[in-house]
Amino acid sequence: MERSRRLNAVNELRGSGSNPYPYRFDRTHTLGQLRETFASLEAGSETETIAAVAGRIMLKRDQGKLIFITIKDRSAEIQLFVSKATVGDAQFDAINNLDLGDWVGAHGAVMTTRKGELSIKVTAVDLLSKALRPLPDKFHGLTDIDTRYRQRYADLIxxxxxxxxxxxxxxxxxxxxxxxxxxxxxxxxxxxxxxxxxxxxxxxxxxxxxxxxxxxxxxxxxxxxxxxxxxxxxxxxxxxxxxxxxxxxxxxxxxxxxxxxxxxxxxxxxxxxxxxxxxxxxxxxxxxxxxxxxxxxxxxxxxxxxRRVRMIDLASEAVGEKVHPSQSVDSLRAVAKKNNINVEARWGSGRIIEEIFAEKSESTLIxxxxxxxxxxxxxxxxxxxxxxxxxxxxxxxxxxxxxxxxxxxxxxxxxxxxxxxxxxxxxxxxxxxxxxxxxxxxxxxxxxxxxxxxxxxxxxxxxxxxxxxxxxxxxxxxxxxxxxxxxx
The missing domain is CATH 3.30.930.10 (Bira Bifunctional Protein; Domain 2)
Incomplete structure (x- = not known):
């Protein structure tokens, strides 16, 4: 099972002296701030801005000596550009072992790829929280309505x-x-x-x-x-x-x-x-x-x-005759019966009028x-x-x-x-x-x-x-x- 595999990964990390659930991470920018600041950065550019960002891994692509990771925080998404030549073999392998859903912190320079994708040229990645359960399908989400409401945390992801x-x-x-x-x-x-x-x-x-x-x-x-x-x-x-x-x-x-x-x-x-x-x-x-x-x-x-209109006028219009709480209970019960509206014996004239309005008029108020x-x-x-x-x-x-x-x-x-x-x-x-x-x-x-x-x-x-x-x-x-x- 996927959960068992991830639990084994947690045990291996702890066995090697790493904490899969560290206490804090010092973030310098939200992903939305980087998106706003570098919105016009030309394709193939590398800046001198060094950022520390954090987010949940939503997508990961291994292309040999390069890994492209999409992370997401509350404000936006951004790509992590991970090069084996930059981070070294050990760090590269550790990054490649990360799973979708893991929370990570990344350090590196702000850049754009040749295709113009705003990215962080990673020098280091820290695991901030290991996810033991896989994410719902990114493209279909949670299709079961009841599950969406019960597991709002997964729905929001x-x-x-x-x-x-x-x-x-x-x-x-x-x-x-x-x-x-x-x-x-x-x-x-x-x-x-x-x-x-x-x-x-x-x-x-x-x-x-x-x-x-x-x-x-x-x-x-x-x-x-x-x-x-x-x-x-x-x-x-x-x-x-x-x-x-x-x-x-x-x-x-x-x-x-x-x-x-x-x-x-x-x-x-x-x-x-x-x-x-x-x-x-x-x-x-x-x-x-x-x-x-x-x-x-x-x-x-x-x-x-x-629009401002009285309840009695709407009810009267709906049944085709005047209704008013000054009328007797019996006469209003007769109006309700004529219009197939059920009333309770204990209701007075005012309550019957409210029921006529609810049954006949509310559905027209767009x-x-x-x-x-x-x-x-x-x-x-x-x-x-x-x-x-x-x-x-x-x-x-x-x-x-x-x-x-x-x-x-x-x-x-x-x-x-x-x-x-x-x-x-x-x-x-x-x-x-x-x-x-x-x-x-x-x-x-x-x-x-x-x-x-x-x-x-x-x-x-x-x-x-x-x-x-x-x-x-x-x-x-x-x-x-x-x-x-x-x-x-």
């Missing part, structure tokens, strides 16, 4: 597209931080372990603190602690962090995912919609160099104004669309619409049929918030496992006074899917949740 996706992710998050910092937001960190599972409607993960002998939940949202900070006078805060929901897995859902939530005092949901557009446009520019993205084969320019005016029943933390007491000042952003963001004018009346929490608690008792509980500490915080506030939550993973063109959320999470692997 051979799959340029995987690396590109995570470069887009990094640039997106960095762009968010820059945009918010320019607008005087303060980045904060709030608890992951919560006494109450609140801030969203989702099933939480439950854990137990041994010392305090108490149950705790992994957070399902960042919201309630961030709004406590607005009460405390911080005025503009944001957090980028993991949240956890004990729900299904699909191409759009992973049990742990990354959210960006921001809260701004003295603002409402219209200000937050404006901020959402700026954040996502800037992220596209920073990650892609353009505001134009491909959505299901259609070019979409994110710089154009985004270009960026702010869906606004959600029913009060499904929006326990949003303020009632100032013009319609059955709706809230809330929006969801849909792009490519996927929800990317959620925001609203925050409910800051502690009396009304308690009433909303009580309704959620009743819903939970009725069997709604996603309903929240009554967070007494949050209610106490509201009684100290929450100023008018606009709040926003953006799903980082789904946004990266949009910007990178990834088909599954697993493609944009380095280590997605999978069933346990069975090791033989």
């Amino acid at each position: 051979v799959n340029d597209e995987a690396r590109r996706v995570f470069e887009v992710r990094h640039a997106t998050i960095a762009s968010f931080r820059r945009t918010l910092r320019e607008r005087d937001y303060i980045e904060v960190e709030t608890p992951v372990l919560h006494i109450e599972a609140g801030g969203a409607q989702a099933r939480p993960f439950l854990t137990h603190h041994n010392t305090l002998d108490m149950p705790l939940f992994l957070r399902i949202a960042l919201e309630l602690h961030l709004k406590r900070l607005i009460v405390g006078g911080m005025e503009r805060v944001f957090e980028i962090g993991r949240v956890f929901r004990n729900e299904g897995i699909s191409t759009r859902h992973n049990p742990e995912f990354t959210m960006m939530e921001s809260y701004q005092a003295f603002a409402d949901h219209t200000d937050v919609m404006d901020l959402t557009e700026v954040l996502i446009r800037n992220a596209a520019l920073d990650a892609l160099g353009t505001t134009t993205v491909n959505i299901r084969g259609t070019e979409c320019d994110l710089a154009k104004p985004w 270009e960026p669309t702010f869906v606004t005016g959600h029913p009060v029943e499904i929006s326990p933390l949003a303020r009632v619409d100032r013009n319609d007491p059955f709706l809230t000042e809330r929006f969801e952003l849909f792009v490519g049929t996927h929800e990317l963001a959620n925001g609203f004018s925050e409910l800051n009346d502690p009396i009304e918030q308690r009433e909303r929490f009580n309704e959620e608690a009743k819903s939970k008792l009725a069997g709604n496992l996603e309903a929240g509980t009554i967070d007494e500490d949050y209610l106490r915080a509201l009684e100290f006074g929450l100023p008018p506030t606009g709040g926003l939550g953006i799903g980082i993973d789904r946004l990266v899917m949009l910007l990178s063109g990834a088909a599954s959320i697993k493609d944009v999470i380095l280590f997605p949740t999978l069933r346990p692997e069975v090791f033989e």
